[in-house]
Amino acid sequence: MRLSIRHDTHYHYEDQVRNSIQYLRLTPHDSERQQVLSWQLDLPRPVRAQLDPYGNILHVLTLDEPHESIVIGARGQVEIDESREAEHESQSALPFLRFTRLTEADEALREFAMLQSHGRPDRSGLIDLMHALNAHIRYQPGATRVETSAVEAFAGGQGVCQDHAHAFLACARSLGVPARYVSGYLFADSQDHLASHAWAEAWLDGAWYSFDVTNCLAKPERHLKLAVGLDYLDACPVRGMRRGGGGEQMHARVDVAPLLQVQQ
Amino acid sequence: MARTFYDEMYDASGAVRPHYQTFARWLADTPAELLAQRRREADLLFHRAGITFTLYGDDQGTERLIPFDIIPRSIPASEWRIVERGCIQRVQALNMFLADLYHEQRILKAGIIPAEQVLANEGYQIAMQGLNLHRDLYAHIAGVDLVRDGDGSYYVLEDNLRTPSGVSYMLEDRKMMMRLFPELFAAQRVAPIDHYPNLLLDTLKSSSPLDNPNVVVLTPGRFNSAYFEHAFLAREMGVELVEGADLFVRDDKLFMRTTAGAKQVDVVYRRLDDAFLDPLAFNPDSMLGVPGLLACYRSGNVVLANAIGTGVADDKSIYPYVGEMIRFYLDEEPILKNVPTYQCRKPAELSHVLANLEQLVVKETQGSGGYGMLVGPAASKAEIEAFRERLKANPAAYIAQPTLCLSTCPTFVEQGIAPRHIDLRPFVLSGKETRIVPGGLTRVALREGSLVVNSSQGGGTKDTWVVED
Numbered sequence: 001m002r003l004s005i006r007h008d009t010h011y012h013y014e015d016q017v018r019n020s021i022q023y024l025r026l027t028p029h030d031s032e033r034q035q036v037l038s039w040q041l042d043l044p045r046p047v048r049a050q051l052d053p054y055g056n057i058l059h060v061l062t063l064d065e066p067h068e069s070i071v072i073g074a075r076g077q078v079e080i081d082e083s084r085e086a087e088h089e090s091q092s093a094l095p096f097l098r099f100t101r102l103t104e105a106d107e108a109l110r111e112f113a114m115l116q117s118h119g120r121p122d123r124s125g126l127i128d129l130m131h132a133l134n135a136h137i138r139y140q141p142g143a144t145r146v147e148t149s150a151v152e153a154f155a156g157g158q159g160v161c162q163d164h165a166h167a168f169l170a171c172a173r174s175l176g177v178p179a180r181y182v183s184g185y186l187f188a189d190s191q192d193h194l195a196s197h198a199w200a201e202a203w204l205d206g207a208w209y210s211f212d213v214t215n216c217l218a219k220p221e222r223h224l225k226l227a228v229g230l231d232y233l234d235a236c237p238v239r240g241m242r243r244g245g246g247g248e249q250m251h252a253r254v255d256v257a258p259l260l261q262v263q264q
Numbered sequence: 265m266a267r268t269f270y271d272e273m274y275d276a277s278g279a280v281r282p283h284y285q286t287f288a289r290w291l292a293d294t295p296a297e298l299l300a301q302r303r304r305e306a307d308l309l310f311h312r313a314g315i316t317f318t319l320y321g322d323d324q325g326t327e328r329l330i331p332f333d334i335i336p337r338s339i340p341a342s343e344w345r346i347v348e349r350g351c352i353q354r355v356q357a358l359n360m361f362l363a364d365l366y367h368e369q370r371i372l373k374a375g376i377i378p379a380e381q382v383l384a385n386e387g388y389q390i391a392m393q394g395l396n397l398h399r400d401l402y403a404h405i406a407g408v409d410l411v412r413d414g415d416g417s418y419y420v421l422e423d424n425l426r427t428p429s430g431v432s433y434m435l436e437d438r439k440m441m442m443r444l445f446p447e448l449f450a451a452q453r454v455a456p457i458d459h460y461p462n463l464l465l466d467t468l469k470s471s472s473p474l475d476n477p478n479v480v481v482l483t484p485g486r487f488n489s490a491y492f493e494h495a496f497l498a499r500e501m502g503v504e505l506v507e508g509a510d511l512f513v514r515d516d517k518l519f520m521r522t523t524a525g526a527k528q529v530d531v532v533y534r535r536l537d538d539a540f541l542d543p544l545a546f547n548p549d550s551m552l553g554v555p556g557l558l559a560c561y562r563s564g565n566v567v568l569a570n571a572i573g574t575g576v577a578d579d580k581s582i583y584p585y586v587g588e589m590i591r592f593y594l595d596e597e598p599i600l601k602n603v604p605t606y607q608c609r610k611p612a613e614l615s616h617v618l619a620n621l622e623q624l625v626v627k628e629t630q631g632s633g634g635y636g637m638l639v640g641p642a643a644s645k646a647e648i649e650a651f652r653e654r655l656k657a658n659p660a661a662y663i664a665q666p667t668l669c670l671s672t673c674p675t676f677v678e679q680g681i682a683p684r685h686i687d688l689r690p691f692v693l694s695g696k697e698t699r700i701v702p703g704g705l706t707r708v709a710l711r712e713g714s715l716v717v718n719s720s721q722g723g724g725t726k727d728t729w730v731v732e733d
Contacts, residue, residue, distance in 0.1 A: 021555045023544045023545070023559065048516070050516070050562065050563060053392075053393065053558075054390065062514045062515060064512075092383055094379055094384050095383050095390050097384040098386065241543060241555040
């Protein structure tokens with residue numbers, strides 16, 4: 001399936017920002033599952049692309065003239081091979097066994113992981129775990145914040161896709177399965193969930209398998225991958241800092257639509 | 265239990281060792297009142313120079329003077345040459361290990377170190393994978409902690425490859441001794457160490473492919489326990505001392521704000537841990553680093569000394585493998601010994617450790633500075649039991665070693681002169697070549713019987729001499 005994506009983010013500041021810097025992971029790259037047909041970033045000034053530690057395409061936008069707003073636009077077309085379930089990689093997956101602050105597993109998460117996977121750290125065990133997490137952490141926008149950890153979301157029993165992914169990573173790693181955070185886009189027929197999405201991947205039998213806890217999908221469908229990392233902080237589309245500016249208002253609009261194909 | 269210690273000044277029969285004879289004669293000939301006066305003078309001078317350190321875990325953030333002892337630790341040159349070769353060999357192998365780990369991982373493929381133990385280690389930095397560094401150097405500045413067992417043989421206690429500190433005390437202790445007792449240095453040849461700042465600058469410059477790179481020292485700021493040293497080294501090298509807020513990144517290049525405008529920085533001697541270097545890549549709460557620094561580093565536009573990700577090689581759980589690294593990369597036998605180490609992550613070794621806590625030293629694999637360790641023979645029953653629970657809860661976080669006898673050196677204490685336990689930290693510089701100034705920092709545990717020499721735990725320092733024998 002061919003998807004068309006349009007993602008615009010507007011930042012408005014109360015006061016002038018003296019300078020700012022953003023790490024942008026807003027450009028997908030080719031993989032076994034996805035082929036980028038065209039992609040374009042619209043930034044306030046031209047920026048050279050580089051690869052970040054996880055192989056994601058990174059743009060570092062530095063603005064040192066005073067500014068009151070930043071507009072970041074990303075658009076393009078990507079062909080998704082929906083028949084492909086897993087992705088292979090030559091790099092060792094072992095670094096993805098590591099816990100981070102956001103993906104730390106406490107006693108409750110460890111026990112939950114063990115119980116719900118029936119002590120089987122394989123695909124079917126993790127699928128059961130995914131369903132159990134979906135039931136335990138109710139999808140509730142606004143219940144958590146970006147800094148919320150897996151432990152906190154799990155204890156609170158509600159959250160969004162980011163919390164689902166973190167809780168899954170904490171559980172999988174506690175079972176000894178390397179797992180990573182994925183940020184990307186999802187085309188959904190219903191618009192319950194934002195088109196910007198996060199899910200998890202686990203390393204099983206030498207390949208990365210997707211686990212979308214929010215949608216209870218163990219097989220990626222219209223998932224377009226932007227970036228991976230140990231947690232949200234590594235993979236999030238925009239991570240920035242600024243001097244000055246006061247309060248911030250952010251408006252993001254994401255449109256993901258299937259592209260009508262004249263010929264196939 | 266009777267324990268025999270190796271004393272640096274006296275042999276087993278109580279006779280002064282040959283390389284200490286000049287000093288021993290001087291000590292016997294110098295009136296006690298004069299020595300007492302000079303010791304007061306030393307305290308005053310150190311205080312005036314602001315040579316202090318901040319104690320962690322102290323609510324007041326108290327600045328303390330590190331006690332200085334005027335009786336030097338002396339090493340015969342023939343013995344030093346072996347220690348020197350051993351430290352150089354070790355640091356070379358560790359640098360090769362780091363280059364290998366972040367590229368081909370030959371040592372993991374050869375099955376010499378379990379891959380999971382390295383790759384899932386907190387100190388292993390994914391950001392360094394595949395990144396090429398000038399001269400393949402990661403630990404430009406290393407501090408190798410050495411102790412001597414009962415028979416006098418040297419053992420490496422740990423390799424400090426992140427931001428080893430203490431070299432300013434090494435240099436200041438020597439300056440103080442030369443000022444207080446110039447006659448001692450006229451009486452015999454003590455190998456000079458005052459060229460260390462030059463060697464350090466040379467090492468930092470040679471870490472960059474540029475001809476005359478702009479070098480800065482990056483400090484976390486004046487609340488850091490080693491701030492004095494950061495300022496001292498910047499001044500001695502004649503380079504800028506900066507904090508994160510003095511630096512900024514533009515288009516993947518690092519700049520420093522100056523009164524004359526922005527100036528590009530090529531080499532950062534950073535005394536800041538990996539986690540704090542770039543709030544956009546690591547700890548987001550860090551106010552100490554420079555946003556964008558990691559991208560700039562990965563683009564090859566700035567050198568960090570030491571490199572990011574050296575912590576995986578000085579982790580105490582990796583330490584048992586250093587001997588194997590030397591054999592694997594250099595095809596040599598290790599010159600310096602490792603202390604036998606029990607890895608608590610292995611169930612059989614854990615049960616041995618739990619059964620013998622009274623005799624062992626137990627340390628956190630990620631710990632440093634003597635915080636969070638158990639010295640079995642010196643601990644109370646309650647302390648041992650409390651530690652046992654922590655150990656059982658998270659065995660992988662600990663290693664254990666037999667309690668070494670640690671050599672002693674005569675030291676001024678309240679009751680006069682008495683033997684106190686010491687260690688030695690030579691500083692190894694890796695650039696075009698690997699070099700060490702003779703000696704290093706000698707730390708002394710001032711409490712009678714104590715084996716913990718860290719300044720944060722009440723340790724002092726001594727001047728360290730390498731003398732011709």
